[in-house]
Amino acid sequence: MTNHLPSRLARPCHLVSLLAAVFPCLAMADAALTLDSVVVTGSRIEHNSFDLPAAVDVVDAARIGADQARVNVSEALASVPGITVQNRQNYAQDLQISSRGFGARSAFGVRGIRLVSDGIPASMPDGQGQAATFNLDRAERIEVMRGPMSAIYGNHAGGVIQMFTPDGKGAPSVEGSFSAGSYGTWKSDISAQGEVGGVGYVIDASRFATDGYREHSAAERDQTMAKxxxxxxxxxxxxxxxxxxxxxxxxxxxxxxxxxxxxxxxxGFESNPAIGPTNIYPALTYNTRKSIDHTQGGISYEHRFGDHSVLVSAYAGQRTTTQYQSIPISTQKFSVKQSGGVVDFDRDFAGLAGRWTGRFGLAGGRLTTTVGFDYEQATDDRQGYENFVGSGSPANCTANLCGLMGKLRRNEQDRVSSFDQYAQAEWQGERWTFSGGLRHSRVAFKVDDRYFDGANGDDSGSVTYEKTTPTVAAMFRVTDALNVYASVARGFEAPTFNEMFYSSGGGSFNFSLKPATSTHYEIGAKAMLGNSRLDIALFEVKTQDELVVLSSSGGRTAYQNAGKTERQGVELALDSRWSEGLSSRLAYTYLNAYYDESFRFTSAPPNPATKTVSAGSRLPGVAAHNLFGEIAWKHKPSGFHAAVEGIVRDKVYVEDTNQRQAAPGYAVANLRFGVDRKYGPLSLRGFLRFDNIFDRQYVGSVIVGDSNGRFYESAPGRTWLAGVSARYTF
Known part of the structure; x- marks a missing residue:
């Protein structure tokens, strides 16, 4: 079905051409704008983003803190093309982040995208990550890379998101901030930074709380960091x-x-004969919730030897998670092994990395080479319990006997490790740049089953996935203001432990899952047009053995391998400065993601059925069109600033057959105001923000493949947020 690309991309390409023609004509020639950020993602060394043959965007500190609470990375990444970040209004399940459609199937956490924070992976060795651990209060920038070059970062397929905090420098300073808004939401933060005796330091602590937009969605969060x-x-x-x-x-x-x-x-409301005749609200009856306690630390040392450098880093951490799910009592007691309705685990994780970078003169140009390795491992001491305490009929849940940790139903040790080696090289001449890389990945899973009650077997086992992925790219400097490039790579995406936990019947481990492999193609252009910068990328991704949701119910999701899929699309970003203090940003994504061949599957209880997914069906959780636009103005003498934002998103299918009600498309507008003033060593800031100012009711995110048909997670109507901050420099 690759011949669909020209016709299906026709309309987006016309839009790109029109925008490229119109915006430069409107730009003011006497305004200055920094349009070429320095990035390290992709090449692993400092590199101008304009000269990198990849789709990469930088979200700086100004945009991360653009009159926001700095709680969710969705606040910062809404303006990045190719990336979809959904705030689910559900802090128990984290954000939904997808890159070119990869990761959209994830029931919770981030899947298919490599997350890194200050050099420490926020993704585990199996590929599952949590963006909530990003400390946005002290973030200096977030680098987002999509496409073929991200394959050099290993076991994932969609892209890389890296967050960086600044080094402590200069005179010491302290800062405090407080914000509050709709639905009992508030956040406080205090920090200090500076340099004393040659030691730079950054310290931050924050507390966040909300009653939640939806019923039973309250959350509290404490976060600290020190650098x-x-x-x-x-x-x-x-x-x-x-x-x-x-x-x-x-x-x-x-x-x-x-x-x-x-x-x-x-x-959601449910009447389920399996647990008695009483109608129940599963989230309330089982008191569904999650508690997380996460601690990590790392150390790195970099030494330069002239034009060469060596970097060695190590990290370690511990994570404790307890999650109460709404698994019906009858299905918590199958003869096969179950997790029960309560998941409880303690995870120890650690990693070691090293790389050498050399720079040489070659054939009139500059050759940069990098050789390195990454080793990561995580061990879970995992138990599962019934979400029910008492005896007799499970209908006794109505007597406050659910939402409590009951009998042990699962006890095991889960271990996963990855060991990757990679080599990269880039030759940069006067007009041509060529780059390539090779990475060998090995991901090993091992399960030690420790639960035996005579009614189930031994689920112990192991499986190893191994793959070598190459990357090749070339860029040509047409003029000083125009670069064009092309790249191709192979991608590798092994199943995560979360995707292996349940087989089709909801029971034992699914060791039969295969890794998804993909081939990525991308061509693009980067142009400086007066006081505007235009980035455009066209891509195609062909995947085999795509991992898809088989069933999802009550917090338990089972997966399977489908056949071939294809993703084709266009990404466009346009930054402009119209006059002194007036700027705009436009980010547009067209994504045609579909199954390239039919497949059949039998869904799991409570609604088992054999279904056929036809070739041409769209991948669920993926919108065909996404548009972000912003116009911002700042009056420098007074420090006052204001901006209006618009987000438009196409409909989203909720399951593979595309036959259930799709989440409709929507358009929302946001408005924000603020003022920044400085009085000697004291800097003050205040802001007021209104989201969804026209009070639209829409589905903000979807739960792909939910077996009970509860696919939809609603977004709030009109909301407000106000905040103040003060910084004093000694």
Whole structure:
């Protein structure tokens, strides 16, 4: 079906051409705008983003903190093309982040995208990550890369998101901030930074709480970080960083379509004969919720030897998670092994990485080579319990016997490790740049089953996935203001433990899952047009053995391998400065993601059925069109600024057959105001923000493949947020 690309991309390409022609004509020639950010993602060394043959965007500190609470990375990444970040209004399940459609199937957490924070992976060795651990209060920038070059980062397929915090420098300063808004939401933050005796430091602590937009969606979060930097010699740099993250959050779960239309702020209603004749609200009856306690720390040392450098880093951490799910009592007691309705695990994780970078003169140009390795491992001490305490009929849940940890139903140790080696090289001449890379990945899973009650077998086992992925790219400098490039790579995406936990019947481990492999093609252009910068990328991704949702119910999701899929699309970003203080940004994504061949599957209980997914069906959780636009103005003498934002998103299918009600498309507008003033050593800032100013009711995100038909997670109507901050420099 690759011949669909020209016709299906025709309309987006016309739009791109029109925008490219119109915006430069409107730009003011006497305004200055920084349009070429320095990035390290992709090449692993400092590189101008304009000269990198890849789709990469930088979200700087100004946009991360653009009159926002700085709680969710969705606030910062809404303006990045190719990336879809959904705030689910459900802190128990984290954000939904997808890159070119990869990761959209994830029931919770981030899948298919490599997450890194200050050099420490926020993704586990199996590929599952949590963006909630990003500390946005101290973030200096977030680099987002999509496409073929991201394959050099290993076991994932969609892209790389890296967050960086600044080093402590200059005179010491302290800063405090407070914000509050709709639905009992508030956040406080205090920080300090500076340099004393040659040691730079950044310290931050924050607390966030909300009653939640939906019923049973309250959350509390505490977050801290500390970063120390020290130069033991002129050519050496030592960095130490530590983070903690603690969160308690209720889980409102999804809604059926009629429930969303009737009461978008409520929780789902269920009448299930398996647990008795009493009608129940699963989220309330089972008191669905999740608690997380996460601590990690890392150390890195970089030393330069003239044009060469060596970097060695290590990290370690611990994560404790307890999650209460709405698994019906009858299905918590199958003869096969079950997790029960309560998941409880303690995870220890650690990693070690090293790389050497050399720079040489070659054939009239500059050759940069990098050779390195990454080793990561995680061990879970995992138990599962019934979400029920008592005896007799499971209907006793109505007597406050559910929502409590009951009998042990699962006990095991889960271990996963990855060991990757990679090599990259880039030759940069006067007009041509050629780059390539090779990475060998090995991901090993091992399960030690420790639960035996005579009614189930031994689920112990192991499986290993191994793949070598190449990357090749070329860029040509047409003029000083125009670069064109092309790249191709192979991608590798192994199943995560979360995708292996349940087989089709909801029971034992699914060791039969295969890794998804993909081939990525991309061509693009980067142009400086007066005081505007235009980035455009056209891509195609062909995937085999795509991992898809087989069933999802009550917090338990089973997966399977489908056949071939294809993703074709266009990404466009346009930044402009119209006059002094007036700027705009436009980000557009067209994505045609579909199954390239038919496949059949039998869904799991409670509604088992054999279904056929036809070739040409769209991948669920993926919108065909996404548009972000912003116009911002700042009056420098007074420090006053204002901006209006618009977000438009196409409809989203909720399951593979595309036969259930799709989440409709929507358009929302946001408005924000603020003022920044400085009085000697004291800097003050205040802001007021209104989101969804026209009070639209819409589905903000979907739960792909939910077996009970509760696919929809509603977004709030009109909301407000106000905040103040003060910084004093000594």
């Amino acid at each position: 120390l930097t020290f130069r033991p010699s002129q050519d050496g740099k030592l960095t130490l960083i530590a983070n903690t993250f603690r969160q308690d959050a209720q889980d409102p779960q999804g809604l059926a379509w009629d429930e969303f239309k009737g009461n978008p702020r409520g929780v």
